[in-house]
Amino acid sequence: MKRRVTLHDVAARAGVSAATVSRVLTGTHRVSAETQARVRKAAEAMDYVVNAQARSLVGSSSGLVAVLITDITAPFYNRIARGLAEQVGAENRVCILSAPQTGGLEGELATITTLRQQSPEAIVLVGGVHESPDYRKRIGALARSLDAEGSRLVLCGRPAPTKGLPATVVEYDGEAGAFAITSHLLSAGHERILFLGGGQGSTTTKPRVTGYRRALEEYGIAPDPKLVAHGHSTRDFGYEEVNRILDAGSPDFTAVFASDDLAASGALASLREHGTRVPNDISVVGFDDIPVAVDTVPALTTVHVPLEEIGRTAIQLALHRHEPEFRNAQHAVLGTHIKVRDSVRPLVRRRP
Amino acid sequence: MKRRVTLHDVAARAGVSAATVSRVLTGTHRVSAETQARVRKAAEAMDYVVNAQARSLVGSSSGLVAVLITDITAPFYNRIARGLAEQVGAENRVCILSAPQTGGLEGELATITTLRQQSPEAIVLVGGVHESPDYRKRIGALARSLDAEGSRLVLCGRPAPTKGLPATVVEYDGEAGAFAITSHLLSAGHERILFLGGGQGSTTTKPRVTGYRRALEEYGIAPDPKLVAHGHSTRDFGYEEVNRILDAGSPDFTAVFASDDLAASGALASLREHGTRVPNDISVVGFDDIPVAVDTVPALTTVHVPLEEIGRTAIQLALHRHEPEFRNAQHAVLGTHIKVRDSVRPLVRRRP
DNA sequence: GCTTGCATGGTAAACGTTTTCCGGTTCTGG
DNA sequence: CCAGAACCGGAAAACGTTTACCATGCAAGC
Numbered sequence: 001m002k003r004r005v006t007l008h009d010v011a012a013r014a015g016v017s018a019a020t021v022s023r024v025l026t027g028t029h030r031v032s033a034e035t036q037a038r039v040r041k042a043a044e045a046m047d048y049v050v051n052a053q054a055r056s057l058v059g060s061s062s063g064l065v066a067v068l069i070t071d072i073t074a075p076f077y078n079r080i081a082r083g084l085a086e087q088v089g090a091e092n093r094v095c096i097l098s099a100p101q102t103g104g105l106e107g108e109l110a111t112i113t114t115l116r117q118q119s120p121e122a123i124v125l126v127g128g129v130h131e132s133p134d135y136r137k138r139i140g141a142l143a144r145s146l147d148a149e150g151s152r153l154v155l156c157g158r159p160a161p162t163k164g165l166p167a168t169v170v171e172y173d174g175e176a177g178a179f180a181i182t183s184h185l186l187s188a189g190h191e192r193i194l195f196l197g198g199g200q201g202s203t204t205t206k207p208r209v210t211g212y213r214r215a216l217e218e219y220g221i222a223p224d225p226k227l228v229a230h231g232h233s234t235r236d237f238g239y240e241e242v243n244r245i246l247d248a249g250s251p252d253f254t255a256v257f258a259s260d261d262l263a264a265s266g267a268l269a270s271l272r273e274h275g276t277r278v279p280n281d282i283s284v285v286g287f288d289d290i291p292v293a294v295d296t297v298p299a300l301t302t303v304h305v306p307l308e309e310i311g312r313t314a315i316q317l318a319l320h321r322h323e324p325e326f327r328n329a330q331h332a333v334l335g336t337h338i339k340v341r342d343s344v345r346p347l348v349r350r351r352p
Numbered sequence: 353m354k355r356r357v358t359l360h361d362v363a364a365r366a367g368v369s370a371a372t373v374s375r376v377l378t379g380t381h382r383v384s385a386e387t388q389a390r391v392r393k394a395a396e397a398m399d400y401v402v403n404a405q406a407r408s409l410v411g412s413s414s415g416l417v418a419v420l421i422t423d424i425t426a427p428f429y430n431r432i433a434r435g436l437a438e439q440v441g442a443e444n445r446v447c448i449l450s451a452p453q454t455g456g457l458e459g460e461l462a463t464i465t466t467l468r469q470q471s472p473e474a475i476v477l478v479g480g481v482h483e484s485p486d487y488r489k490r491i492g493a494l495a496r497s498l499d500a501e502g503s504r505l506v507l508c509g510r511p512a513p514t515k516g517l518p519a520t521v522v523e524y525d526g527e528a529g530a531f532a533i534t535s536h537l538l539s540a541g542h543e544r545i546l547f548l549g550g551g552q553g554s555t556t557t558k559p560r561v562t563g564y565r566r567a568l569e570e571y572g573i574a575p576d577p578k579l580v581a582h583g584h585s586t587r588d589f590g591y592e593e594v595n596r597i598l599d600a601g602s603p604d605f606t607a608v609f610a611s612d613d614l615a616a617s618g619a620l621a622s623l624r625e626h627g628t629r630v631p632n633d634i635s636v637v638g639f640d641d642i643p644v645a646v647d648t649v650p651a652l653t654t655v656h657v658p659l660e661e662i663g664r665t666a667i668q669l670a671l672h673r674h675e676p677e678f679r680n681a682q683h684a685v686l687g688t689h690i691k692v693r694d695s696v697r698p699l700v701r702r703r704p
Numbered sequence: 705g706c707t708t709g710c711a712t713g714g715t716a717a718a719c720g721t722t723t724t725c726c727g728g729t730t731c732t733g734g
Numbered sequence: 735c736c737a738g739a740a741c742c743g744g745a746a747a748a749c750g751t752t753t754a755c756c757a758t759g760c761a762a763g764c
Contacts, residue, residue, distance in 0.1 A: 057721090
């Protein structure tokens with residue numbers, strides 16, 4: 001029958017005990033050069049590979065980091081994932097990856113249980129959620145459970161649901177980004193700005209709307225609820241929604257602030273099909289600065305979010321949380337900045 | 353000290369033996385309803401989570417599937433990854449994911465060793481590679497080692513390096529796709545077609561060039577080596593290379609067949625910046641049908657590759673390889689087809 | 705020459721499960 | 735009323751490592 005080569009097999013071939021083989025391979029105990037050579041040769045000849053399960057059973061740490069990601073295909077997520085994976089590798093750990101089963105919070109928690117079985121050193125949750133009281137309670141309990149086991153909950157691009165939770169959280173300043181890019185539009189003379197896309201209760205969307213509103217107010221403009229069109233963070237939503245609006249008559253706005261680049265690219269496509277020129281007739285901006293922003297025509301002015309850095313930082317903070325320099329730095333907020341491209345033009349006033 | 357709740361802890365609280373708790377939780381042995389209730393209650397109260405390491409140490413299978421992917425950020429790869437992850441979840445397994453360390457074959461093999469330590473039921477290699485004799489030898493050895501351990505090597509979007517290897521391989525018909533789309537251009541009157549991008553020795557590029565050549569020959573046109581510009585499968589390469597060509601004088605071709613959509617999008621950008629209209633002046637086609645193909649202007653005519661299906665199929669074939677219906681179906685080649693959009697126009701002959 | 709100490713390497717326990725074997729109790733049928 | 739089956743649950747071995755503890759041999763110090 002198929003069987004894997006074990007430490008004992010190597011030991012037998014090298015004529016030593018299993019303990020000695022382990023010591024040679026891990027280098028934790030002095031072994032004579034001669035024995036070392038014999039052991040290494042035997043291990044190599046037999047194509048020996050240690051059994052991580054057995055090792056982590058006796059040892060204290062599994063060397064695993066679990067990552068839960070909604071959709072590996074979405075640029076926003078997979079760039080965070082790249083940062084995560086990179087740093088996990090650099091820290092000599094291995095990633096275990098899972099997409100939550102469909103079914104919202106319940107599905108997410110079910111998937112987390114599966115991951116928890118692997119005794120990961122940390123569980124990283126990537127991306128925004130719809131925050132409910134139930135969510136707060138369950139995630140809080142999860143954070144405490146993990147902490148009690150010596151593991152760690154990590155929130156990536158998602159705020160902490162409660163203060164004082166034993167969790168590592170790395171966010172980006174979505175509100176500042178939204179404020180900045182809305183101001184960018186305002187200072188170009190746009191006062192009627194459509195906010196397009198993003199789930200209403202989502203932790204991703206909320207700060208973006210808040211920043212948008214704050215910028216308007218600071219310019220002395222009362223936000224018009226009719227100019228906020230929530231939906232999803234997808235290209236399709238941007239496309240359909242702008243279609244709907246344009247089909248209903250001439251638009252009531254001079255600029256669109258899409259809550260993300262995907263929705264923006266959909267909006268762009270719809271506008272083009274309706275013969276509306278961007279940025280001549282209507283300006284469009286996005287959020288996230290994902291690769292598509294450079295392939296749209298015109299290239300999108302958007303808000304850059306340091307996605308990979310979010311991932312890297314999250315792993316760093318979480319795995320080194322016991323070291324003095326990171327001990328009290330378990331909550332990071334990374335900055336965002338506008339990336340100016342070609343999709344905004346100053347508004348030419350009809351009646352100056 | 354931090355310690356995880358074990359089977360014994362639950363057993364103690366429920367007033368039964370560890371064996372009984374195990375039986376209740378796995379459902380492998382009849383246990384009285386009453387005892388079951390007690391055990392479940394205790395387990396729930398203590399927030400018990402089984403230790404997968406311990407379980408897989410005694411049991412036969414780890415429930416892990418290892419995936420090695422060069423760049424989770426590349427649409428070509430992450431769509432395969434989504435298919436893989438989806439199916440892995442459906443089969444009640446967990447994904448472990450790794451990006452190879454930089455350093456070509458050596459790095460890839462080092463990463464594989466790390467993954468091998470986790471005793472995965474399969475190791476999936478995603479995407480093309482530069483095939484060398486050394487590669488063939490090492491991968492062959494790997495496939496045999498894994499097979500001897502009861503695990504499985506899976507090649508995804510990459511051909512088998514040798515016949516008769518104990519490996520599961522799922523490819524797509526790149527040559528047919530290239531043939532079809534080149535024919536599409538030819539039948540629109542294009543005879544001077546630039547092949548753009550793709551690494552020269554890469555298993556991804558080779559069939560595409562072959563299909564391109566075969567189509568030309570079938571049309572009675574001798575392929576012109578000067579019209580093949582190898583490089584990388586990136587947007588940047590497409591952009592730079594077309595820049596170079598256009599800066600050097602007026603182009604010697606009427607159509608571009610980019611070896612992938614990324615390069616095509618770069619080419620499109622360069623052409624636009626040079627005032628060359630697509631498809632009016634020059635037609636452009638791509639390969640892969642990744643999401644950007646719909647956001648470029650004009651939308652790209654390209655070859656659709658069933659990326660997610662490749663991933664799903666790979667997992668299915670590999671995990672069920674011992675079942676009769678899959679036993680002799682360990683090599684699948686999935687079909688490709690042209691996706692017509694707006695980037696091709698029939699050539700108007702100067703002198704008819 | 706006898707202790708002391710270091711270098712080396714073996715023995716065995718431990719990690720948390722699953723599973724085999726077995727013992728005891730309760731049915732069931734004759 | 736008894737033999738046997740069916741049911742339930744405990745004890746203990748096993749999985750492949752790491753590591754604490756111990757044994758041996760040899761050199762050095764007195």
